[in-house]
Amino acid sequence: xxxxxxxxxxxxxxxxxxxGLASSDLKHTLKQIGYDPGxxxxxxxxxxxxxINMVIHAGGGEITADIAPDKVxxxxxxxxxxxxxxxxxxREGYSTAPIDVHELGFGAGMGLPNIKKYTDDLxxxxxxxxxxxxxxxxxxx
Amino acid sequence: MVTVKELSDNLSLEILTTCDEIxxxxxxxxxxxxxxxxxxxxxxxxxxxxxxxxxNSIAVAxxxxxxxxxxxxxxxxxEEAKNRAxxxxxxxxxxxxxxxxxxxxxxxxxxx
Ligand SMILES: Nc1ncnc2c1ncn2[C@@H]1O[C@H](COP(=O)(O)OP(=O)(O)O)[C@@H](O)[C@H]1O
Ligand SMILES: [Mg+2]
Numbered sequence: 001x002x003x004x005x006x007x008x009x010x011x012x013x014x015x016x017x018x019x020g021l022a023s024s025d026l027k028h029t030l031k032q033i034g035y036d037p038g039x040x041x042x043x044x045x046x047x048x049x050x051x052i053n054m055v056i057h058a059g060g061g062e063i064t065a066d067i068a069p070d071k072v073x074x075x076x077x078x079x080x081x082x083x084x085x086x087x088x089x090x091r092e093g094y095s096t097a098p099i100d101v102h103e104l105g106f107g108a109g110m111g112l113p114n115i116k117k118y119t120d121d122l123x124x125x126x127x128x129x130x131x132x133x134x135x136x137x138x139x140x141x
Numbered sequence: 142m143v144t145v146k147e148l149s150d151n152l153s154l155e156i157l158t159t160c161d162e163i164x165x166x167x168x169x170x171x172x173x174x175x176x177x178x179x180x181x182x183x184x185x186x187x188x189x190x191x192x193x194x195x196x197n198s199i200a201v202a203x204x205x206x207x208x209x210x211x212x213x214x215x216x217x218x219x220e221e222a223k224n225r226a227x228x229x230x231x232x233x234x235x236x237x238x239x240x241x242x243x244x245x246x247x248x249x250x251x252x253x
Contacts, residue, residue, distance in 0.1 A: 017221060020200030024229070027204060037185070037206070044204040045180050052176075105193045110177035117181060 005029075005067040011051055011076075013060030016104060022063050023048040030067070039140045042118040043072050049111040050076040050134050056097055056106055057081070058132060071120075071139045082128035089124075090116065143167050143251055145209045145232055148188065151250055152243070154211065154234035157218050162232045167208045170247050172240055176201050183207060188247060190240055194218035194233070199225045209233070211247075213240040 007029065009022035027044040047063070054061040058080025066073045083089050090112050097107030116122050121137035146163045149156060156163075168186030173179050174193050183189060185206040191198065194212050199222055202210050210226075212218060212235040226233050236243050 017196050019197065020204065024200060024203055041185060041204075041206055048200065048204045049177065049180060104195055104197055105174055105176040106197070108175040108177040110175070110181050114177055114181040 003068065007063075007065045007067065009063040009065075011054050011060045011063060013055065016055065016101075019052055019055045020048055023051050026063075026065055030072070033067070035140060039138065043074075043138050046115045046118045046136050046138065047074055047076075049114050050074070050136065052106060053111055053134075054078045054080070056101055061131075069140070071137060074136045074138075076134040076136075077131065078133075079131040082130055082132055083124065083126040084128050086124050086126060145188075145234075148209070148211075148247065148250060149234055152236060152238075152246055154236050157212075157233045157235055158223060158226045158231065160227055160230045160232055162209070162230055165208050165232070167251065169253065170244060170251065171207075172244050179207075180205055190244055190247070192216035192240070194222055196222045196225050198222065199229060199231050202226075202231045203229050207231075211236060211243065213238060213243050 012018050023044055030040045058078035061078030064075045088094055092113045093109040095107045095109035101107050119136040120139045123135040126132040144164050148167055167188045169184055171183035171187045172190040174191050179201050183205050186208045188209050188211055189207045190211050190213055194217050209232045215237050
């Protein structure tokens with residue numbers, strides 16, 4: 001493969017039937033390149049949780065993924081409400097997801113903890129009223 | 142080693158999707174209806190026991206490398222979920238048993 005591939009995805013705001021398409025496509029691409037399945041799984045899960053958060057909490061956004069032989073870096077940027085208390089949001093079980101998405105199986109408050117678990121670096125850059133950018137790094141080792 | 146097909150035959154499960162993953166090995170199981178718990182805690186190759194038969198379950202199964210979804214309590218599978226599952230090669234089975242009873246039987250079969 002070349003040194004680095006950049007993929008971009010637009011994530012639709014309130015269409016739950018499309019939620020997960022970007023992470024599925026990214027997974028498919030990584031598989032075709034021939035990465036280790038365990039590495040692919042970590043990327044897929046972390047990006048899915050970020051993608052779902054953009055759909056549920058932020059009205060959609062944009063995903064940029066930089067794919068290199070030794071690592072994948074992903075930025076999930078939205079212009080949603082922002083996160084007032086990141087430390088609280090990181091806690092297992094903390095969720096502000098509306099009731100109707102609970103019926104779909106979302107809102108367990110485990111998304112950000114899952115991202116933390118499966119990535120080597122997670123940074124949340126957020127401003128209330130402006131938006132959120134979630135950065136994640138997954139090393140291939 | 143137990144395959145999806147053997148699990149299905151032994152427990153008289155209803156096969157809801159046509160795809161070619163039926164001989165895939167089932168290496169364990171995980172039971173939850175909350176998608177992020179499955180994402181965070183299920184292992185690759187697990188059979189996933191749930192009542193959530195919607196389109197989001199399919200994405201979770203694909204991304205977490207689940208071997209099959211087993212719908213407990215005769216729970217419903219949405220039409221769009223069925224279509225997405227077939228596109229993405231996710232096998233979905235169904236049982237009349239409740240989650241507890243079903244997990245017990247699966248555990249016995251897998252020897253865990
Ligand atoms: N992109 C985002 N924009 C605004 N708020 C967010 C975003 N991502 C996460 N949050 C906040 O952080 C909380 C915890 O997120 P998460 O752990 O994924 O749990 P859940 O999505 O199940 O609520 C959310 O309930 C929400 O309040
Ligand atoms: Mg979430």
